[in-house]
Amino acid sequence: MKVLITGAANGIGEATTEKLLEKEIEVIAVDNDKDALKELSEAVKTYECDVRNENEVQDLVGGLEFDVLVNCAGxxxxGAVADVSSDTAEKMIDTNFHGYLNLIRHSMETLRDSDGRVxxxxxxxxxxSTPYFGVYSASKHAVEAMSDALRMRKHRTTWM
Incomplete structure (x- = not known):
């Protein structure tokens, strides 16, 4: 089994990478932090990619084979909703939602061929949501909605 993990060089992504390696599962680590990627085990194939950049994602995914996509980049x-700058809000939505969407869209053919999972x-x-988490919560709520739609599609027998 091959698992592609985004955000694989830090936080939950890094912990997931390490746990999969312990189980001798092949990991493809993707992150935009080049220096942190260098700190991962030599057993990991690493790729620098900004998940917000659809062209980078398409180029990356087009050349890889994997069975599972773990979207973990975040x-x-x-900050209070009224105080979060437009640039910061955009970066959160772009990373936390559009980044996931980019990977899913460009991985779907590979995942369908291997009966893979997201x-x-x-x-x-x-x-x-709680105070100071409004924009972050909005980005993660979008992920929840998209994930629900993907989950339900798996069980339908015809396209609508």
């Missing part, structure tokens, strides 16, 4: 900056790492903040 970005957050806390794992979208989200957050409880995608279900319940």
């Amino acid at each position: 970005f957050y900056e806390l 794992v979208n790492v989200s957050s409880i903040a995608g279900r319940v």
